[in-house]
Amino acid sequence: MNTQRVFWTLLISLGAFLFLSNIHAADKMEEAFRNSVFPNDFGPTTINVSHYPKKMQAYYKLFLAKCSKCHSVARPINAQFLELTPKGEIFAKKEDPEIFKDTDVWKVSPVIWDKYVHKMMAKHGAVITKKEGHEIYEFLVYDSKMRKTGANTKKWEKQRERLLKNLEEITEGL
Numbered sequence: 001m002n003t004q005r006v007f008w009t010l011l012i013s014l015g016a017f018l019f020l021s022n023i024h025a026a027d028k029m030e031e032a033f034r035n036s037v038f039p040n041d042f043g044p045t046t047i048n049v050s051h052y053p054k055k056m057q058a059y060y061k062l063f064l065a066k067c068s069k070c071h072s073v074a075r076p077i078n079a080q081f082l083e084l085t086p087k088g089e090i091f092a093k094k095e096d097p098e099i100f101k102d103t104d105v106w107k108v109s110p111v112i113w114d115k116y117v118h119k120m121m122a123k124h125g126a127v128i129t130k131k132e133g134h135e136i137y138e139f140l141v142y143d144s145k146m147r148k149t150g151a152n153t154k155k156w157e158k159q160r161e162r163l164l165k166n167l168e169e170i171t172e173g174l
């Protein structure tokens with residue numbers, strides 16, 4: 001092989017290497033971006049609790065204070081999570097079957113808020129006592145039932161789908 005040939009072979013290999021590693025980096029960036037963006041964050045940051053029981057109104061204030069430290073409260077407010085007891089789930093399957101058709105809109109589980117409140121409490125920098133965690137949890141369970149089921153099933157579906165669609169528009173073309 002003459003020197004010129006070796007030179008070109010090396011140059012082409014180097015070019016191919018740089019090109020491929022760039023694609024890989026872009027893929028990684030896109031993946032990181034998608035994982036860090038929550039559709040929830042683009043929704044409302046308040047809940048109208050004027051018709052909730054007084055106790056729940058007090059817990060709502062605690063929720064606003066404690067769950068807005070690391071992200072906006074939009075994240076839990078617009079989450080697809082819905083906690084129902086096993087009995088409540090059997091009842092809902094008859095009365096409100098819509099809520100089982102799309103887990104991106106309603107993620108139904110008997111422990112979902114329990115799990116997430118504990119997960120958040122364990123995060124570095126979270127200052128939430130056991131009692132506060134429990135009150136916030138009670139609020140989230142009650143509020144999710146009020147806003148995402150029964151008479152509000154359709155309204156919730158529309159709101160959540162709008163958020164998911166907006167996120168698609170934002171990430172489209174990345």
Ligand code: HEC
Nearest residue numbers: 066067069070071075076079116117120123124125126136
């Ligand atoms: C110390 C920081 C911190 C505090 C305080 C905090 N969060 Fe979070 N939260 C995070 C981080 C980081 C994420 C993203 C990673 C994850 O899901 O674990 C997150 C994600 C979430 C999500 C999205 C989960 C998903 O996968 O869809 C919800 C819902 C949520 N938080 C609710 C809450 C609630 C409710 C509270 C109050 C009890 C709270 N957070 C308090 C840091 C925090």
